[in-house]
Amino acid sequence: MFAIADANNFYASCERVFQPKLEGKPIVVLSNNDGCVIARSAEAKLLQVAMGAPYFKIEQYCKQEGIAVFSSNFSLYGDLSQRVMQIISGYAQRSEIYSIDEIFLDLSGMPWDLTTYCQGICSTVKQWTGIPISIGIAPTKTLAKLANRLVKKGLSAHGAVLDWRTLDAPDEALATIALDDIWGISRRWSEKLKALDIHNALALKKTEPKRMRQYFGVVMERIVFELRGASCIPLEAMPPAKKQIMTSRSFGEKLTEFADLRAAVTYFAARAGEKCRRQKLAAQALTVFIQTSPFDSQHPQYGNSATTEFELPTHDSAILIQAAHQGLERIFRQGYSYQRAGILLPDLLPAGVAQMSLFDTGEPSARSEQLMATLDNINRLHGKKSIQYASEILSNRWHMRQQFKSQSYTTNWRELLTITI
DNA sequence: TCTGGGGTCCTAGGACCC
């Protein structure tokens, strides 16, 4: 038996925890650079604010309807997510954190009533963190996700929890579920399914799995089996090591100067190095990429990338930064307005298991390890950006617009919530 | 003026191994 616990409108709920006056009020959260809508409270959904809507197109509407607008605050969301996950994972022997606001639980073999048990999880999480969650329970992950979806639509007889097995007419419920509401099916596949005269989850369940495999591949075949109640997608209690790490951003304003881009990619390379070290991985190569805005039809477009391979796998920020600079020099062209850049570390290995080169003594890498550990410690103890590479801060013109950002209430001593009486 | 930032898996084809 699987359960999926999922926070309701997670980013909007995080903002509401620290501004309870927004209870019952519409909230939207914007992407980096305040570009487009990436989260909406239930009230904002009722006001027909679309997911992904560019903010500049709905700004007036938000003001008119009194919608509270926030820039994304990932240090807040990440921290609250950790707290929620820690609480929920205590309720099962095995669990899998699936995304920032979702966690699967293995509820196999539990002798008590699972609906009551999960209702207890919901109320504890709400009481301890202020975040509302919903839980779907079923014999497969795909059905658990659907049960969760029915909860969100208000179709559960048990509040925030629904056990698929307690449905009186599960097939009738499936018949009401649109294809692209199924986990793993998006617009293209649902269109292709409709062309085959398959129009809802029940119809898909009744297809022949082998035939679906011929049309779509093994992924769709598994979905059909899962809809039938045969589990094909196991719980992954141990998250597999990352295969690649990316750090990229759109800029607050278009950049034309090499020096501004160089500061940006330096920052990205340093962040990618931090991620790499935290996950105990090392990069065999680094790709730097830059591009102009695909929405800008007035100016000439250009995008390019350059990859540098390392002699030895590394997670030393200085080496990553140097490679990023060299790559940028190769691809930078004068005369374009750049909108976005980033760093990709494409082929990661576990740190410390690398093949040494014939003449390597190991000593420089020991010094590098020490230096990186010290750097990470300083930034952990004294806050992000306490110590940075000089070339990161030679320009800040690329910095994101974040006009509506709330405080980092839980991760920064200088931004604690203050209450005036 | 203004449109996010991360990731994964599968498949097919080509090149190569013994």
Add this chain to the structure above:
DNA sequence: TCTGGGGTCCTAGGACCC
């Protein structure tokens, strides 16, 4: 007429997730 059998690795493209 007849033309082995079993693999791996890499890449690009296409799909999906949050």
